[in-house]
Amino acid sequence: MTKSLFRSARWIALATAGAALLTVTTALPAGAAAPQPPASATALGAWERIDPAALQASLGTPADGLFAGAMARVGGRDGQWTGTMGAVSAGPAASFRIGSITKLFTSTVVLQLAAEGRLSLDTPVQQLLPGTLPAHWQPITVGQLISHTSGLPRAACWDPNTVYTPADLVKTVTECPEAGEPATGPDIPQVYNGVNYFLLGMVVEKVTHHSYAHEVSRRIVRPLGLRHTYVPGWGETALRAPALAPQLPPTDPWAWAEGGMVSDAPDLERFLRQLLSGRLLPPAQQKLLFELPRHAERGFTLGGVQYAKLPDGTEVYGKTGSYGGYTNGVFATRDLRRSVVYSLVPLTTDDKEIAKRYLGIAAAAF
Structure with missing residues (x-):
């Protein structure tokens, strides 16, 4: 296993933020008005045209006092547009901490390992990582970790002054008496939980005998030519390329396979488009990217991809992903007619305001 360490107090904050982002991305929060699509999106097929004015307007202005800056990159069959607002770099290679978008890289590596026969999605994690979870728990499969249907508890008895290895962090969370036992049964509710992806990172290292960072680079970053995408090493607090938001302080890359990666907008756009097009996975695993668990109407697919239906259908x-001062997202239509990457630098902590901003960007983009 890599020697990376993680601060559990920050993990709790990220898990909470990730759950909030999932809620507001797949459904409007209570009290938030649905953003209206731009005029170019109202007629059948007309939304295919990129509307630069609507996109720039969706980023807001510094005068609203809610965001220090915003960036969006929109691509597709009819061209490309990139815009910024406020105190962020306009350079296309400006890097940012992608937070939980990291999970897409993690699930892709695990699905590749399944395609190679090195593990099965039906394999219990207890079999791959003996002694990691309490012995009396029911089996939790790799596939359940990917789709957030593991039933693992989210609460943690954490000590803000303690530094944990991934295994110790999982142990702290799963053995917390206040968290209770995992949910069990044929239809375990889909609950967004970062612990799932810490475990998946550990599975990758156990199965391959290489570090998580090595496997992500070998399997995804290098084949796709993602020049500004990487898993930082422990203690690597500064970004390797100019930052999207230079004013943000250096941040420990503690979140690892759950949310620790760095990338930029062109790299994320290319990664998602190649993932959804089938470049990275064979057909048996590729279909899982678009299949929801049978009891889930929205949320995460069996392949770990976040699915959302926008207000216009x-x-x-x-x-989505949030870490180190950035709130981000990368989404595309299944036919790849349109894609969007956004990164916001919020000054507000109001989830409703943050949601309205990126839902507005989505409405203008799609």
């Missing part, structure tokens, strides 16, 4: 696939 457009269905998109991708992932």
Whole structure:
């Protein structure tokens, strides 16, 4: 296993933020008005045209006092547009911490391992990582970890002054008496939980005998030519390329396979488009990217992709992520007619305001 360490107090904050982002991305929060699509999106087929004015307006202005900056990159069959607002770099290679978008890289590596026969999605994690979870728990499969149907508890008895390895962090969370036992049964509710992806990172290292960072680079980053995408090493607090938001302080890359990666907008756009098009996975695993668990109407697919239906009915696939001062997302239509990458630098902590901003960007983009 890699020697990376993680601070559990920050993990709790990220898990909470990730759950909030999932809620507001797949369904409007209570009290938030649905953003209206731009005029170019109202007629059948007309939304295919990129509307630069509507997109720039969706980023807001510094005068609203809610965001220090915003960036969006929109691509598709009819061209490409990139815009910024406020104190963020306009350079296309400006890097940012992608947070839980990292999970898409993790699930892709695990699905590749399944395609190679090195594990099965039906394999209990207890079999792959003996002693990691309490012995009396019911089996939890790799597939359940990917789709957030593991039933694992989210609460943790954490000590803010303690630094944990991934295994110790999982142990702290899963053995917390306040968290209770995992949910069990044929239809375990889909509950967004970062612990699932810490475990998946550990599975990758156990099965391959290589570090998680090595496998992500070998299997995804290098084949796709993602020049500004990487898993930081422990203690690597500064970004390797100019930052999207230079004013943000250096941040420990503690979140690892759950949310620790760095990338930029062109790399994320290319990664998602190649993932959804079938470049990275064979057909048996590729179909899982678009299949929801049978008891889930929205949320995460069996392949770990976040599914959302926008207010105008457009269905998109991708992932949100938040870490180090950035609130991000990368989404595309299944036919890849349109994709969007956004990164916001919020000054507000109001989830409703943050949701309205990126739902507005989505409405203008799609």
